[in-house]
Amino acid sequence: MEALLAFSRPALDWHALAPELTLLAFGTLITVVDIIWDDRSKRAMPTLAGIGLLASLLPILTLAVDGSERTMFGGAYVVDDFSLVLKALFLISGYVVILMSVDYIRDGDYYENEYYTLMLTSLLGMVMMSSSRDLISVFVALELLSIPAYMLAAWRKGGARSNEAGLKYYLMGVFASAVMLYGMSLVYGLAGSTAFEAIAQELGSGESNPVAILGILFILIGFAFKVSAVPFHTWAPDTYEGAPTPVTAFLAVASKTAGMVALIQLVFVAFPGRDDVVQPFFWLIAALTMTIGNLIALRQNNIVRLLAYSGVAQGGFMLVPFAVAADAPARAIEAVVIYMAIYAFMNLGAFTVVLAVARKTRSGEIDSYGGLFQYAPGLAVAMTIFLAALAGIPPAGGWFAKFGLFRALLDAGGGWAAGLGVVVAVNTVIAFAYYARILVQMWFQSVPDGDERPIAIPGSLKAALAVTIIATMAFGVLPGLVGHFGEVSVLSALGG
Amino acid sequence: MLLNQFLILGAVLFSVGVYGVLARRNGVMVLMSIELMLNAVNINLVVFGVQHGVVSGQVFALFVIAVAAAEVGVGLAIVLLLYRNRTSIDVEDFDLMRG
Numbered sequence: 001m002e003a004l005l006a007f008s009r010p011a012l013d014w015h016a017l018a019p020e021l022t023l024l025a026f027g028t029l030i031t032v033v034d035i036i037w038d039d040r041s042k043r044a045m046p047t048l049a050g051i052g053l054l055a056s057l058l059p060i061l062t063l064a065v066d067g068s069e070r071t072m073f074g075g076a077y078v079v080d081d082f083s084l085v086l087k088a089l090f091l092i093s094g095y096v097v098i099l100m101s102v103d104y105i106r107d108g109d110y111y112e113n114e115y116y117t118l119m120l121t122s123l124l125g126m127v128m129m130s131s132s133r134d135l136i137s138v139f140v141a142l143e144l145l146s147i148p149a150y151m152l153a154a155w156r157k158g159g160a161r162s163n164e165a166g167l168k169y170y171l172m173g174v175f176a177s178a179v180m181l182y183g184m185s186l187v188y189g190l191a192g193s194t195a196f197e198a199i200a201q202e203l204g205s206g207e208s209n210p211v212a213i214l215g216i217l218f219i220l221i222g223f224a225f226k227v228s229a230v231p232f233h234t235w236a237p238d239t240y241e242g243a244p245t246p247v248t249a250f251l252a253v254a255s256k257t258a259g260m261v262a263l264i265q266l267v268f269v270a271f272p273g274r275d276d277v278v279q280p281f282f283w284l285i286a287a288l289t290m291t292i293g294n295l296i297a298l299r300q301n302n303i304v305r306l307l308a309y310s311g312v313a314q315g316g317f318m319l320v321p322f323a324v325a326a327d328a329p330a331r332a333i334e335a336v337v338i339y340m341a342i343y344a345f346m347n348l349g350a351f352t353v354v355l356a357v358a359r360k361t362r363s364g365e366i367d368s369y370g371g372l373f374q375y376a377p378g379l380a381v382a383m384t385i386f387l388a389a390l391a392g393i394p395p396a397g398g399w400f401a402k403f404g405l406f407r408a409l410l411d412a413g414g415g416w417a418a419g420l421g422v423v424v425a426v427n428t429v430i431a432f433a434y435y436a437r438i439l440v441q442m443w444f445q446s447v448p449d450g451d452e453r454p455i456a457i458p459g460s461l462k463a464a465l466a467v468t469i470i471a472t473m474a475f476g477v478l479p480g481l482v483g484h485f486g487e488v489s490v491l492s493a494l495g496g
Numbered sequence: 497m498l499l500n501q502f503l504i505l506g507a508v509l510f511s512v513g514v515y516g517v518l519a520r521r522n523g524v525m526v527l528m529s530i531e532l533m534l535n536a537v538n539i540n541l542v543v544f545g546v547q548h549g550v551v552s553g554q555v556f557a558l559f560v561i562a563v564a565a566a567e568v569g570v571g572l573a574i575v576l577l578l579y580r581n582r583t584s585i586d587v588e589d590f591d592l593m594r595g
Binding site: 143151157165168170171174181184185241 | 506510513517523526530533534536537540541543544547548550552553555556559560563566567570571573574575577578581582587590591592593
């Protein structure tokens with residue numbers, strides 16, 4: 001009893017926790033404002049949520065200027081350059097998603113206040129994920145970001161498709177986290193600790209223990225569901241099509257990035273010595289994900305489903321550097337981080353254009369993009385930039401992301417890396433085919449029903465487009481800029 | 497200590513849960529199968545915690561229990577929503593969109 005009562009509060013670094021606390025405070029504030037003013041406060045919600053996100057960016061800036069690595073809770077929570085870069089990425093993507101949501105959620109007569117609270121909660125989980133260096137904190141962060149996302153996917157309560165999207169996402173997500181937890185329990189049993197550093201020491205000794213292999217595989221498979229890697233991708237297209245479009249953008253970008261961040265920490269901090277398991281696993285699922293995602297994307301006629309499968313394939317590209325995790329660790333982390341940053345902006349941008357066009361056409365079919373250039377030249381040019389970036393054509397940002405992949409593969413060297421390089425190259429060409437289909441529709445086809453009224457784009461969507469276009473082009477024209485972030489993150493993640 | 501027996505119990509429970517998720521069509525039964533999987537994890541965590549003589553396994557199990565409650569809360573809400581709209585909780589009925 002004495003021992004139980006002798007509890008001393010762990011030392012808290014309030015400055016390091018400030019971004020998380022700010023997000024939490026604004027999430028709570030939105031709920032309280034909703035309770036007090038009810039319907040009268042609806043208009044203020046997106047503004048409040050946006051201010052919350054920008055306010056939590058401030059402590060990230062001050063922490064970045066400060067630059068010191070802060071470790072809390074016995075190494076379970078680390079704030080270093082790597083986590084700061086990713087936190088900033090999550091918050092900025094979240095801000096763009098909120099800009100996309102404003103009119104969509106208001107016009108659709110959805111529940112506004114709860115929507116923004118859940119969005120902030122999910123972002124809080126992602127921000128926590130980038131600092132987690134412990135099995136328990138990874139698990140809690142994963143659930144904190146997933147559970148609100150299940151509800152957001154089913155947000156159109158009356159719509160059959162949205163219901164189905166929510167159900168499929170929920171069942172797959174929960175099943176995946178149960179599999180992941182079973183793997184975590186096995187890894188914990190062997191290591192005797194939940195901290196990543198202790199796990200690295202215990203499991204990295206090289207002796208081939210089948211239980212360790214099983215545990216590591218289960219954990220990786222759990223996250224493979226999260227990043228919708230083939231063959232664990234089946235939920236993604238249905239969920240993306242059925243969910244409200246801003247939520248789809250959120251899932252395709254922020255949620256997938258969070259899964260990737262968890263994988264980086266697991267592979268490079270917790271299992272650095274286990275390349276015997278990690279490298280073949282990622283080689284296989286990266287190759288499968290790219291190829292199958294692209295091949296199915298070729299046959300899609302609905303633009304959201306096409307972007308969903310293209311997102312699956314892009315996820316495959318992001319998994320490529322993990323296949324050379326042990327041979328070229330620094331380059332591999334750099335390649336994934338850079339790819340995530342560029343992918344976030346180009347994909348969010350593409351979804352913003354889809355939202356804007358759907359305001360007029362009320363359709364997601366690719367045919368409805370016919371002659372877009374004739375009545376909405378601005379949107380057509382923006383979409384061209386984003387599709388060029390996704391396909392990897394300079395000067396739009398995507399080429400630099402692909403360049404990073406090849407650089408990591410070349411640094412690793414060897415037959416397997418070269419083989420994967422060939423798969424990447426072939427897939428880049430396949431992907432160009434379906435991106436080009438949309439381009440042809442927009443620039444060369446005629447308008448389907450001759451309706452050439454211009455599209456009225458609300459201010460918030462214009463702002464979202466501006467942010468994404470500037471970011472996509474900046475990464476393409478000034479790759480040194482984003483490359484710098486990638487390098488900063490490498491050193492500390494390896495040290496952590 | 498009967499470490500093996502507990503681990504076998506955990507593995508069997510987990511397998512039963514996986515079978516249930518894949519084979520059962522009733523939404524509520526699927527949720528219960530997921531609970532089985534999570535409880536298998538809890539058994540593993542507590543047993544390993546005792547074996548290593550550290551408390552972190554039990555703490556992890558407490559986190560799993562708390563989060564599982566939240567998860568099932570959301571899951572039941574989704575199943576209820578489906579029942580209101582379609583008067584069915586057969587997960588195979590929901591196939592408007594096919595992967």
